[in-house]
Amino acid sequence: MSGNFLTHWNRSYVDRPTAEPANWPTGKPANGDMKSFKIVMWGLGTVLVLIVVVPLLRMVLAADPTILRATVADTEVIGSILLTLRCALWATIVCGIFGIPLAYILARWQFPGRSLVQGVIDLPVMIPHTAAGIALLMIYGRRFLVGKAFASIGLSFVGTEAGISLAMAFVSLPFLVNAARDGFLSINPRLERVARTLGASPWKAFFRVSLSLSWRSILSGGIMMWARGISEFGAVIVLAYHPMTAPVLIWERFESYGLKYARPVAVVLILLCLVIFAALRGIAAKRKEA
């Protein structure tokens, strides 16, 4: 660039607004574009909501009340749903113990290979869950190293509740770790530093400041993880077909007896989950009072 900005500006080839531009609004309300913008955005967004809601609603509404009542009374169904909720809960709790520190590390500390670790954490979302199940089987199976080690203390992962939890944890841990990491990231690190100058040890600063401020994010991530665990099918059937979790039971009833018998189980599971999640979401999203 030669010459200075002002001389360029004064050159005649620079188009300078001399008269009113041709498309200057004339009398028309200026928010006409805004209106169509809003309509299109809302329209497209609504389609997605309907794609999720319509099938679920149809299934729930089509359920025959008498069959539904029978399903609720079916101990196999209820037992399998409780098993699913329990295993997913264990998976979430155990993952929390290891995942919250990891999330904190990822949020706060720089170290070589940090983005690699982050990528590894996201991996379970990407790989097919049946493949994840096979991978787990090859480590935790009775004939394999880690499986043998655990077997010696009486813990088996094949065909057991521990196996179900393990499969659930493997595929759903990114939800918890990422939510907790985002929670820690949203806290001003100066709050922790100030806490230290006020006499808090690193532990106390973590519990009284970092964790106190991010527990909603962590809880919300935990709910997501739990939900993802409940719905897990692929990894679970590879590692533990029995005892049957609800998704496996639905699949088995569909295979053996057909749609009519699979549907009520699905409906009961959906309704139960809906109630629990609505309640938990309520706690996690509750605004701090002013």
Place this chain on the structure above:
Amino acid sequence: MLRLRDVSVSLGDFRLKEISMHVKDGEYMVLLGPTGTGKTVLLETIAGMHRIKSGSIFIHGRDATRLPPEKRNLGVVYQDYALFPHLTVRRNITFGLQLRGEPRSKISRVVEEMGDFLDIGTILDRRPGNLSGGERQRVALARALVLKPYVLLLDEPLSALDRSTRDRLRRELKRIHREIGVTILHITHDLTEAFFLADHLAVMKDGSILQQDTPENVLRRPRNRAVAELLGIENLIPGKIGENGGFATRLGLVDISVPSSVPEKRAGDCLLTIPGWCVEVFPGMAGNHYAWKDSMKVVGTHSMDGQIELDLVHSSGEHLRTFLSRREAGALPVSLEKGRDVPVAILRDGVYWVPTIDHPSSYGR
């Protein structure tokens, strides 16, 4: 009370280079420097948040170089105050006292006193989220002060406030310092703030401390060009020591005497530092108060809130800038319009000189 000896820190791309400074007991020390010069890093280093590469820090006579922040007993107030958003004002203030396990009766008495002292007694049960900037600042101060810190470290505590709140809190800080007698290290880029508050001033740039002295001495005797520029001294006029003393400049001879103690290397080419307040239009004092007198042409006048900035040019082409209060401008025999020739003089008292080129190695003490 606080002594730094050759403290070096490197933090990512950022470096603090062999910082030495001394804040005496009960002193109000202001660290002045432009944004991005490492002031906050230095403050956090003193508080124990960054690892020191070399050097040592002494707090209250004790080597604190390796002490964690919680063992240093320093109070920190950040520019954004860093109040705990999940706790009420009261719980914010008592955070440190509770960690120390102070008895409940003592805690509530201290909160009561501090509430009165800083006028925050009525907001104790609110949360930081709905406090004004000024209130937040008082709470942050209270939170640090209740622990009776050896040194209170303030990181640009007034920068985020609007002007009237800032002016009020500036006085407030002075009052706190006077009444409690706490030692304060205050970081700022604001000259007015620095001169208003400081007992002692340290000027910092690019990770080094350039000069440390009383504000008066720094202003009258800037050590080098960088300090003169940071202090906003309006006129830096190139000159040489003249044959019979004084400085030869394009304006002519500026008659200030060069102390005989001046080392030879600094007596060569130099810049005269002439603050705006030393340049007098229509000089009215006795002749021996002035180092230089001549006629200059007004080339620009800029009205500011309380004063008028004046650009003057000499027949040699040299420029000078000065300020007049509105009252002074109104009292002049002529109006100061552009193109008018006016008599101008430079007060002897206040003119100083610095080497033309700063040697970075001469930074520091």
